[in-house]
Amino acid sequence: MLDDPDTVTAMRILGIDPGLEITGYGCIDSDANAVKPSVVEAGVLRLASRKPMQQRLGQLYHDLLEVIDEVQPQVIVVEKLFAHYKHVRTAMLMGHARGVVLLAGQVRGLELHELAPTEVKKAITGHGHATKQQMQHAVMVQCELPAMPTPHDVADALAIALCGARRLSAQALVR
Numbered sequence: 001m002l003d004d005p006d007t008v009t010a011m012r013i014l015g016i017d018p019g020l021e022i023t024g025y026g027c028i029d030s031d032a033n034a035v036k037p038s039v040v041e042a043g044v045l046r047l048a049s050r051k052p053m054q055q056r057l058g059q060l061y062h063d064l065l066e067v068i069d070e071v072q073p074q075v076i077v078v079e080k081l082f083a084h085y086k087h088v089r090t091a092m093l094m095g096h097a098r099g100v101v102l103l104a105g106q107v108r109g110l111e112l113h114e115l116a117p118t119e120v121k122k123a124i125t126g127h128g129h130a131t132k133q134q135m136q137h138a139v140m141v142q143c144e145l146p147a148m149p150t151p152h153d154v155a156d157a158l159a160i161a162l163c164g165a166r167r168l169s170a171q172a173l174v175r
Contacts, residue, residue: 011168012040014073015161016064017153018097020056021049023064024153027071028143030165037162039143041071042154053093057100064104076105077164079156080114113164120156123163135159 010029017024026042045063047056068076078101081091105112118128125138136148136155142162149155 011075011165012071012073013075013077013161013165013168014068014071015157015159015164016076016078016101017156017160018060018078018094018101019047019153020053020060020093020097021047022151022153023047023060023097023101024151024155024157025064025067026149026154026158026161027067027073028158028161028165030162030169032169037143037165039145039158041067042149042158044151044153053096057096060097060100061104064101065108068104068108068110073110075111075113075164075168076101077113077115077160078102078105079120079160080116113167115160115163115167120159120163123166124159132156 010031012027012029015026023045025045027040028037029040030037045060045067047059078098081095081098102112121130121135122128124130124142125134127134130138132152132155136150136152139145139155139158139162140148143158149158
């Protein structure tokens with residue numbers, strides 16, 4: 001898809017901020033230079049937090065496939081697993097949600113990319129440890145939205161998509 005940068009005019013990218021209660025998603029169309037993105041759709045998938053893990057994962061898989069089928073992305077970009085030594089259990093649980101995202105993308109035959117949270121924050125705000133509010137504001141400005149996207153999971157997903165678009169555009173230019 002990205003072998004010849006002269007033939008790439010636009011990409012549809014779905015960014016995913018995985019979670020076991022709320023998973024944010026943001027789909028953008030990006031021009032070949034990733035300069036002027038437009039938001040196609042963004043929102044959250046809310047999972048029933050009181051249900052057993054396997055039921056939440058099943059719901060996430062089903063809901064995510066519906067989003068993929070609706071927005072028809074060419075690429076999915078998901079946040080890499082981040083583990084702080086004080087929150088290892090949280091990282092392990094988030095790994096389940098990420099696995100479902102990767103599986104859904106693979107089942108639909110989509111190109112998959114992973115980005116570190118600090119890389120996304122730095123690309124969007126210029127600071128690798130930006131706050132949630134800074135991310136929301138930066139996404140609002142860069143996507144020319146009338147208001148900050150809420151909840152923050154939506155802003156994070158759009159930021160992941162934006163960062164993915166820039167990385168893919170740069171890779172296409174190198175080729």
